[in-house]
Amino acid sequence: MKYTPIDRSLFIKNRAKFSAQMKPKSVAVFNSNDIYPISADSTLPFAQHRDIFYLSGADQEESVLVLCPDAPYEHLREILFLRETNEHIAVWEGEKLTKERAFEVSGIKNIMWLQDLEKTLFEIMTYTDTIYINTNEHYRSSVQTQTREDRFIKWWKDKYPAHQVAKSNPILQHLRSVKEPQEIALMQQACNITEMGFRRVLGFTKPGVWEYEIEAEFIHEFTRNRSKGFAYGPIIASGNNANVLHYVENNQECKDGDLILFDVAAEYANYSSDLSRTIPVNGRFSARQKEVYNAVLKVKDEATKMLTPGTLWKQYHVEVGKIMTSELLGLGLLDKADVQNEKPEWPAYKNYFMHGTSHHLGLDTHDYGLLYEPMEPNMVFTVEPGIYIPAEGFGIRLEDNLVIQPQGEPFNLMGNIPIQADEIESLMNA
Template sequence: MKYHRINKDLFINNRKRYTEQMESNALAIFNSNDIYPISADSTMPFQQHRDIFHLSGVDQEESVLVLFPDCKNEAHREILFLRETNEHIAVWEGEKLTKDAAFEVSGIKTVYWLSQMDNILNTLLAEADKIYINTNEHLRANTEVETREDRFTKKLLAKYPAHQVRKSAPIMHRIRSIKHPVELELMQTACNITEKGFRRLLSFIQPGVWEYEIEAELLHEFIRNRSKGFAYTPIVASGPNANVLHYIENNQECKAGDVILLDVAAEYANYASDLSRSVPVSGRFTARQRQVYDAVLHVKKEAEKLLVPGTMMADYHKEVGLIMQDQLVQLGLIDQTDIKNQDPAWPAYKKYFMHGTSHFIGLDTHDVGLWNEPIKAGMVFTCEPGIYIPQEGLGIRLEDNLVVQENGAPFNLMKNIPIEAEEIETLMNA
């Protein structure tokens, strides 16, 4: 791994938080992701399942975590099953975790090879009454592809039909949404790497540069700072392209007078950052571009003030919508007649600001969390209002990552990344 080793106390703490919420005499199982094939003998780069990583720190394929806090055999209350390594694997694929190394990473003392798992599970499940399975219950999950976790769960429930089944997802959504101080440090590192990439761009962007060249500059800076690369597919959208919310082609020339909407950020140690900035190709905003930019920045600053403990996300998004509505009226994009005649299910402001303002962020860019419970201190959210005006070939979005505090305004993990229009112009013309 490119990243520095994470203190195993984080994973010990995470497992404790998880098992405290399990029912009695229950066993929970978590699987690594597959290495996904492309064609022939080609594969996608491995990405670890975030739940097993959160609970163990193991960042390796073919790994399984078993938690059984009430097991009579204390040695079997936490077990890691790993792919057995050997000299041949070391030569062809590189070093894999040994049992000793797995303990140093995870703090789990009992480590077996994967070939032993069936027999040991038989013994454990003869004692347990309930099984926690790990299904993907993210609200935006695309579940068309069967995962390693899915296959394992199907086989497990067929073999042990008499056990009561419980879901890990509600527990994982709860514990992953409140970030440990070590996690916040890792997310801050991801944001700091993103800052380096963005500052690199401000002296690089000029008329005639291509969107993919901007993407390449970022990737260079991210990887040289121990990131695997982008936390999500990068959006480098110049001019009219900014009105496509998930524009990822990044294949157009950046032209004088246009604004580039950048939604680009680094990962670090599997933790995501998520940045949006809008910068003028020529180094200075036009009067109209600046007017729209300042409106978006105003909405963002006001929205941040609402990210405090006790806030319900549904109420938050409604309130931000009203703030945006006022700005769009001032910009002449909607009027009082539009507001009077609007569909309450799709307010007038949605014509120019059609997405949500905030989402959870952490191990996933769109991280898991409890949307129907009040915000709590330690949660981390994006704040990303935008205004999109196709008829003007202009789209502006501004986004930072914010840690909810017990008292007062949230802490901005991206507070050092330039966002004020004057600072961006100054740096681009230095």
């Protein structure tokens, strides 16, 4: 891992919070992600399952966490199982967690090798009535690949059919949505690295550069600052490409007079940041471009003020839609008849602003969070309104990352990243 070590107190605290919500005489099991094959002997880079990382800090393949708070013996209450390492593995694959190092990372005293998992779990099952399985229930989930968790669940149901089943995900959906101070500090570092990349790109961009060259500038700056890379597939969308919401080809030339929409951000220690900015290729917005830009910025600023404790996500988006409608009327993109004749399921503003304004952010870019629960302090949300105008050849999106505060407006983790149109022009022409 490139990131500096995380204090294990975070993971000790996270396990305590999860265990406190488990039923009596129950056990919970969490598996690492697989390493996915490409072809021949090639694989995708490993990315740890966020749940086992959240609860243990173990950032390694073939890891299993078992929690059994009511076990009669202390050594069975928390166990981290790891693939046994040796000198051969160290030479060919690099250093893996030893038992001593795993304790330093996680704070779990009982570290065991994977070959002991089945017999240890058999003993634990004799003391328990319920097992918590870890299914993916995120509202945007669409998974077609069988995961290590899936295989474990099938094996467990065949092996222990008399046990009751409970779900880890509803507990984690809430716990992970409310960040500890250490997590917010890690997300701030991800945002700081993103800022470095954005400032680098402001000095690099000019007519004639290619989108992929800009992508390369971002990843250079991210990697040299201890990020593993992009928090998600980067969007570098010049001209009309910005009107494709998930444009990821990044293979077009950036032309004089066009805008470039960036939706690109760094991860740090598995925590995501999520930035959107829109800049002029030649360093100067046209009058119309700046007019639309400032309308988007106004919507973002007004939406930000609504991110307060007690706010409901669904109602929040209704209110943001009203603000956006007003701005679109002012820009001449909508008229009163459009609004009067709009359909409730597709308000008129959605012809120019099709996506949501905010989502949870954390270990995942679209992080855990129960959308029917009111917002709470230390939840982190994006704010990302946009206006997309294919007929005029550009789209604009602006996005920051906000931490809900106990009182008042949220704290902007991206408050130091340039966003005012005049500041961007000044920096690009310095």
